[in-house]
Amino acid sequence: MDKTFSPEVHAKIWSLSKTHELLPIHRVLLGHDGSMTNLLELISYCEVALRTIKQSVVPCPREVADLLAVDVEEFVNERDIIIVRSRDGSPLLYARSYIPLSRLKPAFKADLMRADIPIGKILQRYRIEARREIIDVGYLSSDCRLEELLACPGPYLWRTYNIITQGKPLIMVKEYFSASFVS
Amino acid sequence: MDKTFSPEVHAKIWSLSKTHELLPIHRVLLGHDGSMTNLLELISYCEVALRTIKQSVVPCPREVADLLAVDVEEFVNERDIIIVRSRDGSPLLYARSYIPLSRLKPAFKADLMRADIPIGKILQRYRIEARREIIDVGYLSSDCRLEELLACPGPYLWRTYNIITQGKPLIMVKEYFSASFVS
Numbered sequence: 001m002d003k004t005f006s007p008e009v010h011a012k013i014w015s016l017s018k019t020h021e022l023l024p025i026h027r028v029l030l031g032h033d034g035s036m037t038n039l040l041e042l043i044s045y046c047e048v049a050l051r052t053i054k055q056s057v058v059p060c061p062r063e064v065a066d067l068l069a070v071d072v073e074e075f076v077n078e079r080d081i082i083i084v085r086s087r088d089g090s091p092l093l094y095a096r097s098y099i100p101l102s103r104l105k106p107a108f109k110a111d112l113m114r115a116d117i118p119i120g121k122i123l124q125r126y127r128i129e130a131r132r133e134i135i136d137v138g139y140l141s142s143d144c145r146l147e148e149l150l151a152c153p154g155p156y157l158w159r160t161y162n163i164i165t166q167g168k169p170l171i172m173v174k175e176y177f178s179a180s181f182v183s
Numbered sequence: 184m185d186k187t188f189s190p191e192v193h194a195k196i197w198s199l200s201k202t203h204e205l206l207p208i209h210r211v212l213l214g215h216d217g218s219m220t221n222l223l224e225l226i227s228y229c230e231v232a233l234r235t236i237k238q239s240v241v242p243c244p245r246e247v248a249d250l251l252a253v254d255v256e257e258f259v260n261e262r263d264i265i266i267v268r269s270r271d272g273s274p275l276l277y278a279r280s281y282i283p284l285s286r287l288k289p290a291f292k293a294d295l296m297r298a299d300i301p302i303g304k305i306l307q308r309y310r311i312e313a314r315r316e317i318i319d320v321g322y323l324s325s326d327c328r329l330e331e332l333l334a335c336p337g338p339y340l341w342r343t344y345n346i347i348t349q350g351k352p353l354i355m356v357k358e359y360f361s362a363s364f365v366s
Binding site: 010013014017024025027028030031032033034035038039041042043045123124127128129130131132164165166167 | 193196197200207208210211213214215216217218221222224225226228306307310311312313314315347348349350
C-alpha cells in the first residue's frame with residue numbers, strides 16, 4: 001500500500017510520458033509529494049500568488065466523499081483557485097479542493113477562509129505534519145474552461161491527491177496545468 | 184518561522200541560481216520539500232536504488248546535535264548512501280544522514296538497519312506524517328571524494344534538511360549532487 005510511490009501512479013506517469021513526450025518537469029509536477037506552491041516558486045524563479053475564483057460550503061459530492069472518507073452530503077469547503085506568477089500575473093495552475101469542515105481546526109479554518117493563502121503555506125504556518133497521497137494523474141487534450149482559466153490552449157495535465165493528517169484525509173485536491181508548461 | 188519556504192533559503196537559491204546559471208531542475212532539487220527518492224525517480228524516468236557505503240552508531244557530532252535538538256554524545260545512526268539509477272547504476276546523489284536512536288521505533292529501526300531502503304520509502308511504508316524543513320543550501324566547486332562517489336567532476340550543489348515528526352527532528356540529511364545534473 002505504498003501509495004506515494006504507487007506502482008500504478010508511476011506506471012501511469014511513465015505511460016503518459018511516453019505517449020505525449022513529457023519533459024522531466026512535467027513528471028515532477030504530476031508525481032511529486034511536496035508542496036505545489038513551493039515547487040512552482042522554484043520552477044518559476046519567483047514568488048507565486050493565489051487567486052480565489054470561488055469558495056463555498058457545499059454538501060460533499062458523491063465522487064469526492066469516498067476519497068475523503070466522509071459521508072455524502074457532509075459539508076465541505078469547496079475552493080477554486082488559480083496560482084499565478086507574482087511578477088507578471090501569468091496563470092500557472094488551476095485547482096479545486098475539498099475540505100470537510102468537521103476536520104478543520106478553528107485557527108486553520110480562519111486562514112483558509114481568508115482565501116488568499118495557498119494550502120501548502122497554511123500547513124507550514126501551523127507546522128502541520130502530513131503526507132500527500134497521489135490518487136490519479138491524467139492528460140486532457142482540450143477544455144474551453146481551462147483554456148480561459150490558464151490563458152493557454154490544451155493539452156493539459158492533471159493530478160488528484162489527498163493531504164493526510166492524523167490518519168485522515170484533510171484535503172482532496174485536483175490540479176490542472178498546461179502540458180506545454182516549461183520553466 | 185515559515186521554514187519550508189524560508190525567505191532566507193529561497194533567497195540563497197535565487198542567488199546561487201543567478202551566479203551559477205542553475206536550471207529550474209537544480210532549484211527544485213535544492214528547495215523541494217517532498218521525498219528526494221520520488222523526485223529522482225520522476226526526473227530520471229526510472230526506478231532508483233540505494234547503495235549504502237557506511238552505516239554505524241556514533242556519538243552525535245557537535246555540529247549536528249543542535250540541528251537535531253539532541254545532546255552532544257547522544258547516540259545517532261550515521262549513514263552514508265548513494266542513490267543510483269537502477270537501469271545503469273549511474274550515481275545521482277550522495278547523502279549522509281543522522282538519526283537519534285532514541286527517536287526510532289523498533290519496526291522502523293529494523294528497516295533502517297536493512298540499509299537498502301531509502302528513508303522516503305520507509306516513511307511511506309509506515310505512513311508517517313512529517314514535514315521537511317530545509318536548513319541550508321550551497322555550491323561546491325570541487326571535491327575529490329565527491330568526484331569519486333558521484334563519478335562526476337564538480338561543481339556540486341548541496342542541501343541540508345530535517346525531517347520532523349511528532350514535533351521533533353527524526354532525521355538530519357545532507358545531500359550532494361552534480362551541478363551538471365540534467366534530466
